[in-house]
Amino acid sequence: MTARFMLVCLAIAATACGRESPESFVIPGPTVPSTIPTATPLVWDSREELDVWVHNAVSRGTMTLEGSGTEAFVRLDRPDVEWVLRGPDLSPPATAIRTARLRYRWRLDATLSPTAARTAWVTVHFDAPALPEYHYGQASATLPLPPSDVFTDASFTLGSYLAAVDVRYVYVSSSGANRGVFEIDRIELVR
Secondary structure, eight states, rough: OOOHHHHHHHHHHHHHHHHHHOOOOOOOOOOOSSOOOOTTTTESSSSHHHHHHHHSOBBBBSSOOOOGGGGGGESSTTTTTTTEHHHHHHSOOOEEEEEEEEEEEEEEEEEEEEEEEEOOOEEEEEEOSSSSSTTTEEEEEEEEEEEEEEEEEEEEOOOTOOOOOEEEEEEESSSSSSEEEEEEEEEEEEE
């Protein structure tokens, strides 16, 4: 480096050190307003209630909504690809939540080798504004879900390190499982 270049760098650094940095800010992500109340508070079980989880700006993956009424379910035809279901904004936030419960059915592709992975790792993320700073507003629970030909309940409970939390919204995600069909019939927040 030339002496002149080093002097320019030092002058810029000295000028920058004397200035205060601007206040930081967070750009909020997309919201998911709920257009209908759920029949049972904090339970999404019908086609109309599950629709907000599938059709919004955040959810992604190869998913459809099948069936009608309380027989409806979310169908993921490509669970081998990353997917996300984002729940509605809860206003006011749901209080004292410890668990999210999913009723799922996970049918593997019949052509898979007997030694193929047979677990779907699914995570439920809770957006909880009052968490300690090191959580960055999110708490989560992850479970390995085994295949099931019938709808089965899975409870995603926050670890013992957290008390019950107030939740603004929840999202369910997986970074991918194996080929097959993964279906969610019901999503519920439990106090």
